Amino acid sequence: MIRTPLRPLARIISARDKGENPKAIERENIRRRHKNMQDRARARAEGRLLVLGVFFFAAFVTVGARMGMLATSEPSEPAVSFVDTAIAMQRADIVDRQGRILATNFETHSLYAQPPQMIDPIAAAEGLVEIFPDLDKGRLIRDFTGKRKFLWIKRKISPEQKQAVHDLGDPGLLFGPREMRLYPNGSLAAHVLGGASFGKEGVSAAEVIGVAGVERQFDDYLRDPANGNKPLQLSLDLTVQAAAERVLYGGMKLMNAKGATSILMDVHTGEVISVVSLPDFDPNDRPRPPTSGFDPSVSPLFNRAVQGVYELGSTFKIFAIAQALDLGLITPHTVIDTRGPLRWGRFRITDYRNYGNEMTVTNVIVKSSNIGTARIAQQIGAEQQRAFLDSLGMLDATPFEIVEAQGGKPLLPANWSELSTMTISYGHGLSTSPMHLAAGYAAIANGGHYVSPTVLKRSGPQHGPRVLSAQAAAQARNMLRLVVSEGTASFGEVPGYAVGGKTGTADKPKPRGGYYDEKVIATFASIFPAHDPKYVLVVTLDEPSENTGDKPRRTAGWTAVPVAAEMIRRVAPLLGLRPSFEPAKGAAITLASQ
Amino acid sequence: MTEMVFGAVPERGGEPILPKWWRTVDKTSMSCVLLLFVIGLLLGLAASVPLAERNGFPPFHYVTRQVIFGSAALVAMLLTSMMSPTMVRRLAVLGFLVSFVALALLPFFGTDFGKGAMRWYSLGFASVQPSEFLKPGFVVAAAWMLAASQQINGPPGTIWSFALCVAIVLMLAVQPDFGQACLVLFGWGMMYFVAGAPMLLLMGMAGMAVLAGILAYSNSEHFARRIDGFLSPELDPTTQLGYATNAIREGGLFGVGVGEGQVKWSLPDAHTDFIVAVAAEEYGLVLVLILIALYTVVVVRSFLRLMRERDPFIRLAGTGLAAVFGVQAMINMAVAVRLVPAKGMTLPFVSYGGSSLIAGGIAVGMLLAFTRTRPQGEIADLLRGRGR
Numbered sequence: 011m012i013r014t015p016l017r018p019l020a021r022i023i024s025a026r027d028k029g030e031n032p033k034a035i036e037r038e039n040i041r042r043r044h045k046n047m048q049d050r051a052r053a054r055a056e057g058r059l060l061v062l063g064v065f066f067f068a069a070f071v072t073v074g075a076r077m078g079m080l081a082t083s084e085p086s087e088p089a090v091s092f093v094d095t096a097i098a099m100q101r102a103d104i105v106d107r108q109g110r111i112l113a114t115n116f117e118t119h120s121l122y123a124q125p126p127q128m129i130d131p132i133a134a135a136e137g138l139v140e141i142f143p144d145l146d147k148g149r150l151i152r153d154f155t156g157k158r159k160f161l162w163i164k165r166k167i168s169p170e171q172k173q174a175v176h177d178l179g180d181p182g183l184l185f186g187p188r189e190m191r192l193y194p195n196g197s198l199a200a201h202v203l204g205g206a207s208f209g210k211e212g213v214s215a216a217e218v219i220g221v222a223g224v225e226r227q228f229d230d231y232l233r234d235p236a237n238g239n240k241p242l243q244l245s246l247d248l249t250v251q252a253a254a255e256r257v258l259y260g261g262m263k264l265m266n267a268k269g270a271t272s273i274l275m276d277v278h279t280g281e282v283i284s285v286v287s288l289p290d291f292d293p294n295d296r297p298r299p300p301t302s303g304f305d306p307s308v309s310p311l312f313n314r315a316v317q318g319v320y321e322l323g324s325t326f327k328i329f330a331i332a333q334a335l336d337l338g339l340i341t342p343h344t345v346i347d348t349r350g351p352l353r354w355g356r357f358r359i360t361d362y363r364n365y366g367n368e369m370t371v372t373n374v375i376v377k378s379s380n381i382g383t384a385r386i387a388q389q390i391g392a393e394q395q396r397a398f399l400d401s402l403g404m405l406d407a408t409p410f411e412i413v414e415a416q417g418g419k420p421l422l423p424a425n426w427s428e429l430s431t432m433t434i435s436y437g438h439g440l441s442t443s444p445m446h447l448a449a450g451y452a453a454i455a456n457g458g459h460y461v462s463p464t465v466l467k468r469s470g471p472q473h474g475p476r477v478l479s480a481q482a483a484a485q486a487r488n489m490l491r492l493v494v495s496e497g498t499a500s501f502g503e504v505p506g507y508a509v510g511g512k513t514g515t516a517d518k519p520k521p522r523g524g525y526y527d528e529k530v531i532a533t534f535a536s537i538f539p540a541h542d543p544k545y546v547l548v549v550t551l552d553e554p555s556e557n558t559g560d561k562p563r564r565t566a567g568w569t570a571v572p573v574a575a576e577m578i579r580r581v582a583p584l585l586g587l588r589p590s591f592e593p594a595k596g597a598a599i600t601l602a603s604q
Numbered sequence: 605m606t607e608m609v610f611g612a613v614p615e616r617g618g619e620p621i622l623p624k625w626w627r628t629v630d631k632t633s634m635s636c637v638l639l640l641f642v643i644g645l646l647l648g649l650a651a652s653v654p655l656a657e658r659n660g661f662p663p664f665h666y667v668t669r670q671v672i673f674g675s676a677a678l679v680a681m682l683l684t685s686m687m688s689p690t691m692v693r694r695l696a697v698l699g700f701l702v703s704f705v706a707l708a709l710l711p712f713f714g715t716d717f718g719k720g721a722m723r724w725y726s727l728g729f730a731s732v733q734p735s736e737f738l739k740p741g742f743v744v745a746a747a748w749m750l751a752a753s754q755q756i757n758g759p760p761g762t763i764w765s766f767a768l769c770v771a772i773v774l775m776l777a778v779q780p781d782f783g784q785a786c787l788v789l790f791g792w793g794m795m796y797f798v799a800g801a802p803m804l805l806l807m808g809m810a811g812m813a814v815l816a817g818i819l820a821y822s823n824s825e826h827f828a829r830r831i832d833g834f835l836s837p838e839l840d841p842t843t844q845l846g847y848a849t850n851a852i853r854e855g856g857l858f859g860v861g862v863g864e865g866q867v868k869w870s871l872p873d874a875h876t877d878f879i880v881a882v883a884a885e886e887y888g889l890v891l892v893l894i895l896i897a898l899y900t901v902v903v904v905r906s907f908l909r910l911m912r913e914r915d916p917f918i919r920l921a922g923t924g925l926a927a928v929f930g931v932q933a934m935i936n937m938a939v940a941v942r943l944v945p946a947k948g949m950t951l952p953f954v955s956y957g958g959s960s961l962i963a964g965g966i967a968v969g970m971l972l973a974f975t976r977t978r979p980q981g982e983i984a985d986l987l988r989g990r991g992r
Contacts, residue, residue, distance in 0.1 A: 044756055048916065051754060051800055055919055056911045058798050062923070063907035066930050070900040073934060074893055076941040080852045081889040522715070522726060 101191065101218050102232045103241040104203065104225075106248040107281075107467050113203055113225070113293075115218070116192040119172050119185040121164040122213060125154045128182030137178040138163065141171055154182075165208060165216075166190050186213035191225075193293045199251050201287045201313040202244070202412060202465060205296035221296065222311070224465060226413045243467045245281035250274065253580045254284040261573030262288050262551065265532075269552035271314035271444050272577065273463075277452040277537070277546050278471040280461035282410070283585070285445075287314040314550070316408060316415045319441040322550070323516030323566075325535045326437035326447075327383045328486055331375055332454055333398045334386045336482035342372045342489065346382040354429050359384050362565075375489040376497035378513065380436045387435030392426045395434065401477045402450045402460060404442050409462045418443040437514055444533070448548045451535050454490075455543035458483040491540035501571045502536060504578045506589025510543070511536030511574070513566035518553070529553045532566035534574040544587065549574040625686045628976040633905050636898045637681070637953060637968050641674055643883075643895060644954035651868050651882040652875040652956055666875065666956055673958040677965030684969025685976070689918050692973050693744055699966075700741030706734035707775055722779050735776060735784045736963035740970055742772060743791050743924035750799045751917035762799070765792065783935070783949045787928055794927035795920045847871050848881035848940045852892075859888030875956040877949065880940040895954070896937065902968075903930035909975040922974035925967055 022032040104113040128134055131154035139147045142164065153161055166188070167175070175183055191206035204223020208216045219233075220226040228242055254272055262270040274284040291297055291310040299311060312318065334340045349367045352359040365377050374382035387395060399405060407419045421441040423430040433439040445463055452461050456471075458478035478486075490510035494502045498513045514533040517525040533550045537543040554569035555562040563569070582589075618624075645667065652666035659665075684692065706725070714722040715731070724731040746768065749761030769792040776785035797806070851867035854860055865885040868874040874882050884892050906926035913919045929952055936951040938944045950957055952964045 040756055047754070047756070048914070051916060052914055052919075054800050055798050055916075058800075059907045059911045059919075059923065062794065062798070062927070063904045066903050066907070066927075066934075067900060069934055070896050070903075070930075073937050073941060073943060074896045076943055077852065077884065077892050077896070077937070078889055080849060080941055081856055081884060081892075083853055 100235065100239055101189070101206075102237060102239050104232075105241045105243050106246045106251075107244065107283075108247065109241075109243070110248045111194060112199060112244065112246070112248070113191060113193050113206075115189045118166045118168075118188060118190045120162065120188055120211070120213070120216065121167050121172075121175060122160065122162050122184055122186060123154065124160055124182050124184060125156070125158055126182070128154060128180055130180065131155050131182070134178060134180040134183060137180075138175070138183075141174045141178075165211075184213070186215075188216040189218060191218050191294075195248065195252075196294070197290050197292045198248070198255065199246055199285075200290045200293050201315070201414070202246060202285060203293050204412065204414075205293040207296070222414065223293075223412045227411050244465050245276075245279075245283065245467045246285070246465070247283050247584070250581045250584050251284040251286070253584060254577055255286050255288075255290075257577045257580055258286050258549070258573065259288055261549075261576065262554075265551055265554035265556055265569045265573065267551040267554040267569070268308075269314055270550065270573075271318070272547065272549045272574075273315050273444055273448045274545055274547050274577075274581065275448045275452055275463060277455040277461065277543050278473065279468040280449070280452065280464050280472050281468050282448075282463055282465055283545070284581070285315045285465075287312070287318075313412070313414045314444070314552070316410050316412065316443050316445045317417045319418055319421055319443050320531045320533075320550070321438050321441050321516045321519065322444070322447055322531065322533050322535075323437040323514030324378045324380075325512045325514035325533050326440070327375060327378065327435065328454060328490060328512050329399065329402065329450060330383050330387045330390065330395070330435035331371060331489065332478055332482050332486040333395070334371075334390055335485050336478050337390065337394070339389045340371050340386060342370065342485050344371050345369070346371060346374055346379075346385055348374070348379050348382045348385075350381050352381045352384055352432075354432065357429055359432065372489050372492060375512065376492050378493075378498050383435045384432035387431050388428065390431070390435075392428060392431040395431050396426055398477070399434075399440070401475070402446075402453055403462065404440070404446050404450060408443060408445045408449065409464070410445055411465045415445070418445065420446065437516055444548045444550045447533070447535055448546050451537060451546040451548070453477050454483050454486050455537040455546050456483075487537065487540055487543065490537060494536075494540075498565075498567045499534060499536075499571045501567060502534065502575045504538070504575050504582070506591055507578055507582050507587065508539040508541060508590070509536050509575065509578055510538070510540035511547075511571075513571060515565045515567075528555075528562075528564070530564045532564065532570040534566050534570040536574055536578070538578055538582065539587065539590070545585065547574055547578060549577065621686060625976075628978065629685055629972055630905060630909060630975045633902045633975070634685070634972060636902045638678070640895070640898050640953040641678065643891070643898075644879075644951075644956075645670060645674065647879055647883050647886075647954060648875065648956055650863060650865060650886050651879055654869050655875055669958065670956055670961070673961045677953075677961040679965075680962060681965040681969035681972070684966055685972035687973050689915070689921075689974060692970050693748055693917065693921070696741050696744035696970060697748065699737060700745045703734045703738040703741055704772070706732075707738055707772070710734065710775075710779065723781055730958050733957075733959040735779075735781060736959040737966070738772065739784070739788060739791070739928055740925060740963065740967035742768070742788060743795070743928060743967075744921050744970065746792055747795055747917055747921035747924055750795055750920050751915075754799070754916050762796070766796075787932060787949075790931055791924045791928040795924040798923045799916070799920055845939075845942060848878050849942065851881040851885040852941065855885040855888045857889050859884070859886050859891070862886055876951075877936065877955070878940060879951055879955050880937050884940075892937075899930060899933040902926070903933075906971055906975050912980060913974075913978075914980045918974050922971060925971040925974070929964075929967060929971065 021035050025032050025035055101115055103111055103115070106112055125131060132151055135147055135150035135154055138150060139145050145163070172185060188211070193203060202223050204220060204225040206218050206220050206225050209219040210217045220229040224242070224244065225232070231237060232242060254274060258270050258272050269288060271287045272284070273282060275282050289310040297310060299309070335342070345368050347367070348361070348365055348369050350360050350364060359380050361379050361381055365379055369377065369379060369382055371386070374386070405420055405422060407416050409415070423434070423439050430439050449461065449463050453459060456473065457480045458476050459473035460475055460477050461472055462474060487510060490512055491508065493499050493512055494509050499511055502509050502511055512535055514535070516531045517527070518529040518531055519525055531550060531552060532554050533548065535546070535548045537546050549570045551570050551573065555564050556568045648667045648670045649664070652670070653663045656663050656665040687695070710722050713725065715724055715726045723733050723735065725734065746765035749759070749765040751761070752758045753761030769788060772788050773785045776788065847867050847870050851865065863886070865882055867885050868882050871878050871881065880892060880895070883895065903926050906922060910919050910922045913922065932949055932952055935944060936949045939949070950960045953961065
């Protein structure tokens with residue numbers, strides 16, 4: 011071994027003596043070593059490539075063999091193996107705040123077959139298809155005459171269907187008792203209730219499990235036998251919910267919107283009295299969940315009230331104003347410079363109309379001036395704004411107790427810059443669910459306490475930490491009242507109920523950046539009665555367009571506000587609120603003695 | 605005299621490109637790939653209809669797109685396979701650099717299409733998944749480095765390529781896309797194995813992997829549950845895997861018939877990750893076995909042809925490409941029969957997907973370019989008397 015390096019050295023020395031160029035010899039030497047090395051590497055690689063080839067071949071054969079084994083085995087019979095295990099029955103009912111049933115259980119039967127016991131499989135299949143037209147005859151005959159020993163035919167059947175199958179008289183067709191979940195009110199409060207389906211199932215019983223909404227959220231509670239079948243009482247009011255759904259559905263159609271949501275919430279307890287999201291569905295026959303490659307927010311299963319996060323536009327202005335009032339930066343009469351457009355870098359903030367060079371703070375809200383609000387937000391600053399919105403719960407998913415609420419996580423700006431502060435103050439750049447907005451308005455309405463929205467019935471006020479001084483909250487409430495009595499929400503006036511509120515019309519963002527010109531989210535967040543608010547009502551319409559005029563009107567004042575007003579007109583009496591009328595000036599009472 | 609009258613006879617250097625290509629290219633593998641593509645279209649007719657219906661397109665929308673992307677992929681494959689290995693290397697390394705940068709910038713400019721993983725660039729009419737293009741580029745670049753490290757006084761290519769591999773795996777894991785990360789790691793491992801990884805190191809790594817697996821199994825409840833769920837014979841019939849398994853069973857030997865399958869309506873990924881289940885249900889075991897045979901032929905033939913290759917770079921690059929291609933197909937099919945835990949991976953050339961098709965076409969084109977018959981200096985060996 012030691013000779014190998016020495017030999018070229020010897021050759022180089024001798025070449026040098028002869029006056030030849032030693033570099034050529036060195037190169038030749040390197041070339042030869044290289045060649046040897048490559049030959050060795052190639053021999054090794056040949057072996058290893060063969061190993062790889064055999065490995066891949068074996069692996070593919072394994073996959074193929076496994077495929078063959080699976081394909082020649084019988085389809086599994088999922089139900090039979092569960093028959094022995096005890097299935098906990100008796101799911102607790104769900105009731106509304108007055109104790110009226112929202113979800114209960116119902117005795118029904120499943121239909122299954124044991125083909126070996128059948129007398130005439132063909133006739134049985136034909137008979138079944140006549141009773142259940144959705145069954146496939148060819149498939150049934152194949153199943154009945156094949157090797158299968160057990161198969162489910164229907165998960166739940168009605169008593170009439172059961173009698174009809176019984177009359178077929180085939181001993182191979184059997185019924186299994188089980189309980190099913192029934193929602194007697196149909197699609198009412200569908201998104202809150204969610205729905206249920208069968209979990210483990212056997213021929214003698216089946217387990218009912220919640221798949222969405224409160225059914226899923228409180229699944230453990232509802233199934234727990236230790237609760238002694240005590241019903242779960244929700245904060246919803248069935249009557250109010252029905253009225254709200256009817257009005258909202260009509261409003262959605264009238265305003266040509268593709269979706270709508272409304273939330274009615276008690277401002278002191280945080281109880282949600284009614285929550286509607288349209289389009290909706292029937293939880294008794296819950297549609298399939300949307301699958302990938304599909305925008306989930308157009309599915310009827312999508313809960314716009316808690317899952318949908320939108321830029322809610324000018325409804326956010328009151329938060330900036332209330333905070334500035336609270337911090338003492340402004341009073342309702344402070345004059346704000348509203349010369350437009352307000353330039354910030356490459357960004358321009360404009361108003362819907364030009365409202366003149368300066369306005370009072372009250373007018374900024376009443377006329378809904380973006381520029382004025384942005385100027386006030388600049389005084390507040392990013393840090394304080396963020397902390398305030400956080401204290402209103404705007405930066406996290408709402409604690410609303412249905413599973414979908416966790417999906418409604420607000421979209422925050424990546425970098426909370428001064429520009430973000432300005433745009434967020436008028437509701438752009440921060441996307442929240444309407445439920446967030448309702449909770450925020452509740453804090454203003456109840457005198458400055460945060461309340462967390464809940465679907466469960468509460469007893470008495472549930473005031474959280476104070477987020478605003480009572481005085482700032484009262485001033486903000488007065489402004490909200492003025493928006494209705496003389497501002498952008500004049501259609502919101504409901505005689506006797508002193509509605510206050512703020513409109514918001516936000517351009518919808520395009521999925522790939524930028525905003526649509528002609529698609530808006532119109533929102534009206536209202537409180538009533540404004541002098542001592544009891545309830546907050548948020549109505550949001552998705553892509554409304556009011557077409558009675560020369561050109562389509564899309565602002566919230568023309569779309570969401572009238573719908574909200576009609577809803578208040580309908581539900582306020584149901585909530586036990588008495589209208590209060592101030593005596594008209596001209597019609598003063600004349601004393602009889604005069 | 606003739607030349608003076610008629611001018612010199614024009615003479616070309618070397619053989620014309622097309623005849624040379626046809627003479628030297630691996631025609632068997634190429635036919636297999638074409639067959640795979642045809643089968644993919646056939647399955648697309650069945651599997652992508654439910655998706656098109658859900659998304660409100662005409663029923664064969666995705667088949668049309670598949671034909672368009674597939675034609676582009678086949679053209680890319682043919683063009684690539686006509687190039688010389690040097691040319692392939694240059695273009696692939698350039699492509700690698702571009703897609704590496706694209707992958708690195710994904711977190712800033714990518715979209716997730718609401719699926720929770722940042723993997724795509726949206727171009728409006730179509731979307732691009734840079735990691736699909738990165739794979740073949742990385743294989744070629746790493747093979748180049750590994751081959752360079754075998755030169756005397758060569759650069760430390762092994763370390764470089766490993767560092768690159770780790771960087772890519774980390775970037776993919778961040779997306780998260782563990783399937784692609786595994787593929788890249790596996791491709792590099794195969795190349796390193798063929799490049800002459802020390803036996804001791806290989807055994808050590810195998811030991812470490814087993815040890816890590818045991819540790820994870822005994823310490824991490826989540827991991828243990830997944831492995832237990834995978835090992836247990838019972839299967840929840842309402843999961844994707846349950847549907848797929850039942851579909852294979854329903855299909856039996858010859859399938860339930862064209863268009864009669866049910867599984868495609870219940871599986872959201874029927875047109876990509878679980879296309880084998882659709883194939884098994886509608887066309888039966890026969891078509892699945894044909895599919896497996898086609899992949900086996902392409903991969904094993906490529907390895908056998910590469911055994912003769914003397915250029916280390918070509919050998920390594922070919923190994924890596926064939927291994928990645930084969931493993932991707934194998935994992936996809938093995939998931940459907942529950943041989944390996946669930947992992948989102950497309951079936952090359954068969955699954956729907958523009959990026960995956962075109963990148964697959966380029967990768968197979970490179971593989972074909974590398975496995976072309978080339979003079980390997982056998983005659984020189986004979987002349988020197990050291991032929992084998």
